[in-house]
Amino acid sequence: MQTDVILVIVIGTALAFDFTNGFHDTANVVATSISTRAMPPRVAIAYAAALNFAGAFISLAVAATVAQDVVSAGAITPTVVFAGLIGAISWNLVTWYFGLPSSSSHALIGGVVGAAFAAAGPSAVLGDGVLGKVLIPAVVAPIVAFVVGAIAIVVCYRVVGRLRPGQVSRGYRLGQIVSGGLLALAHGTNDAQKTMGIITLALVANGSLAAGADPPTWVIVSAASAIALGTYSGGWRIIRTMGTRIIRMDAAQGFSASGAGAAVILASSHFGFPLSTTQVISGGVMGAGAGKRLSAVRWGVAGNIVVAWLLTLPAAAAIGALTYGVTRVFGTGSVGPIVVTAAGLGLVAAAFTRRIRAGTPVPAP
Amino acid sequence: MLATIVDTEALLKTILASFIAGVGVTLIFSVAILGASRFADLSRDGRPAAAIAFGLLGLVALLAAAVAVAVGIIVMTQK
Numbered sequence: 001m002q003t004d005v006i007l008v009i010v011i012g013t014a015l016a017f018d019f020t021n022g023f024h025d026t027a028n029v030v031a032t033s034i035s036t037r038a039m040p041p042r043v044a045i046a047y048a049a050a051l052n053f054a055g056a057f058i059s060l061a062v063a064a065t066v067a068q069d070v071v072s073a074g075a076i077t078p079t080v081v082f083a084g085l086i087g088a089i090s091w092n093l094v095t096w097y098f099g100l101p102s103s104s105s106h107a108l109i110g111g112v113v114g115a116a117f118a119a120a121g122p123s124a125v126l127g128d129g130v131l132g133k134v135l136i137p138a139v140v141a142p143i144v145a146f147v148v149g150a151i152a153i154v155v156c157y158r159v160v161g162r163l164r165p166g167q168v169s170r171g172y173r174l175g176q177i178v179s180g181g182l183l184a185l186a187h188g189t190n191d192a193q194k195t196m197g198i199i200t201l202a203l204v205a206n207g208s209l210a211a212g213a214d215p216p217t218w219v220i221v222s223a224a225s226a227i228a229l230g231t232y233s234g235g236w237r238i239i240r241t242m243g244t245r246i247i248r249m250d251a252a253q254g255f256s257a258s259g260a261g262a263a264v265i266l267a268s269s270h271f272g273f274p275l276s277t278t279q280v281i282s283g284g285v286m287g288a289g290a291g292k293r294l295s296a297v298r299w300g301v302a303g304n305i306v307v308a309w310l311l312t313l314p315a316a317a318a319i320g321a322l323t324y325g326v327t328r329v330f331g332t333g334s335v336g337p338i339v340v341t342a343a344g345l346g347l348v349a350a351a352f353t354r355r356i357r358a359g360t361p362v363p364a365p
Numbered sequence: 366m367l368a369t370i371v372d373t374e375a376l377l378k379t380i381l382a383s384f385i386a387g388v389g390v391t392l393i394f395s396v397a398i399l400g401a402s403r404f405a406d407l408s409r410d411g412r413p414a415a416a417i418a419f420g421l422l423g424l425v426a427l428l429a430a431a432v433a434v435a436v437g438i439i440v441m442t443q444k
Binding site for chain 2: 058059131132133136137140141144145147148149151152155156159160163164167168171172175178179182185189255256259260262263264266267268269270271272273
C-alpha cells in the first residue's frame, strides 16, 4: 500500500514534468515557423501539439535507454525515481527563475543519477551508459545540427540564389509547414519517451512490471497527452518573449534550421540517444544563421548554452541526492515523498507569485 | 576505452543519417522551388518547352522530397 502511494505520486510528478517539458519547449519548436510567418501562431502551436502527441508513438528506443542504461534497475526504488524527478523539476524551476537556458532532459537524467547514487552508491549508476548514451551524444548532436544547418542554408542559396525572392520565400514557407511539423514530431518522439522511461523505471522498481519490459500502452498515451497539452498551453505565455529574442530569419533559414533539427533528433531517437532537443534546435538555428553570415549568430547565447550544459547534470544530480536524503529522514514509507511534494508545491506557488508581482516576463527556456 | 563505451557505429550512423536527411531533403526541395519558379517565369515569357522541362524537374524533386520524408518516418517506426 505504502509503495503504491509513492508510485502514484511518482507517476503524477513524472506527468507534471512532461507537461512542463512541452510547456517549456513550445517556443523552440514553433519559433522558426512563426518568425518567418510560415504559419500563424495559433495554428503553429495547435499543429505542434498534435504532432508532439503523434511523435510519442513512433519509437520506444529512447524510453528503453532511460529505463535500462542510465541506472541499475535492481538498485532503484520508487522513492529514488521520485527524488530524481524532484531534482529535475527543481533545477528547471531555478533556471526558469533566473532565465538560464537549460535542458529538461539532462536535468531529468542528472536527477535520477544523483538520487540513485545517494540511495545505493556508485554501483547504482551505469557509468558506461551515462557516458556513451547520454553525455557524448549530448555534445555531438548540437554540433551536427549546427553543421547540417550551415551546409543546408548554403545549398539553398546556391540553388535558388538567382530567383525572385517572393517566389522563393513562398516556396520555403510551404516547406516549413512540413519541416516544422517534422521538428514537432521529433520533439514528441525524443522528449515524451524520457517520461515513459522514468515511469517504466518506477513500475519496475515497484514490481508492477518485469525488468526490461517496454512501457505499457497507458504510459505511452499519458506521456504523449501530457507533452501535447503542455505544448498547447505553454505557447501563449512563452512565445511572446521568444518572438522578440530569436534571430530574424528568412524563410530559407527557417526551413534549413527546422530541417536540421528534425533530422538530428529523429536519427538520434531511432538509435535511442536521449538528447536535449532545445540544444539541438538551437544548434540548427545558429548553423542556419552562421551559414549566411557568421556574425548573425549570438555567440554569447551559445556560451550560455555551454555553461548551462556543464551545470545541469551535476546540479540536478545534487538536488536529486539531497531530495532522496530528505525523504529518508521520514523513513521508507510514503510520508517523505508526501512532505517533499507539499513543500515543493508551496515553493513553486511562492516563486510564481513573486515572479508575477515583479511583472517580469517569463524567460524562454 | 572510449570506443568500447560509446556505440560508435550507432553514433556514426546517426551523424550520417542527419547529414543525408538534413542536407539531402533541403537540396531536393530547393530544386523543386527552382523548377516551380522557372516554370512560372518561362511560361510568362512564352517558352513552353523549357517551362515544361522545369515544371517536370520541380514536380519530380517535390515527389522525391515527399518520398524521403515518408521513408524517414517509416524507418523511425521500425525498431
